[in-house]
Amino acid sequence: MHLQGVANEIMCQAFQTTLKGPARIWFNLLTPNSISTFKELSAQLASHFIGGHRYKKSTACLMSIKQWEDETLRSYITHFNKEALSIDEADDKILVAAFTNGLRKGKFLFSLYKNEPKTMSDVLYRATKYINAKDGLMARDEKPKKRDR
Template sequence: MMHLQGVPDEIMCRVFPTTLKGPVRICYSRLTANSISTFKELDAQFVSHFIGGHRYKKSTACLMSIRQREDETLRSYISHFNKEALSIDKANDKILVAAFTNGLRKGKFLFSLYKNDSKTMSDVLYRATKYINAEDALLAREEKPRKRERQEDARSDRGRKMTRTGE
């Protein structure tokens, strides 16, 4: 702002440190006295020092390397994939769908995606959510009889123990 208003370098160099906090202020305090003569030099010093901490957006190519691990659930893969996809600048929906599908393990869900071509990532995620919910429901249904069997086994074990002890 001061540069746009034509404020002289000397004033900008004196005002600049009042705007600094944390590591930036420490970096400024380590500069050798009288080592900078223009604001442009000061700017260059800070840019060269802090450029390494700059986070660059990833390209869509990195999504193609994401794979669902053998032990990874679909829910976990979606979370992992979405985290990476958010770090990409202007990701194209077709590329997202292709990368997501490419990384999926072989199975019923992948087959269903190939069978019914999805055009958008939101459609893929919607279908994945339905698939996950169906899997969860089937697992819950299978676990109920097992619980009952375990309870019955525990009761019969107690009954056997009681008859052996004569109670």
């Protein structure tokens, strides 16, 4: 918009449509006409949210992630991946070790120990196969419903 020569007022108004969550709330609480340029708006936004910058965690944090007692494997994978994304440059071997370390004892963990995966991709592939097989067996065990004739 700046390259097209769009006026500051229009850029400031258009800018608000791109905001979500806390940034949108912050924008809506600004005193009307308190900012005169887009540059000033950008600077105020940056200074307001700079304190909330999230720093990457160390790989040691991964070792504290555990599968909860009532947590499904599918949920644990989601939970683990969310935390792993906050780790800066996590090595595949560390990811595999941390994921395995956090798993509850059971058939899937036994299968990982029996045939150790080399990559996190391999772990996720095997986990998906395990989940699908378990879901298939559970569906098979369900009692069939009576058919309408």
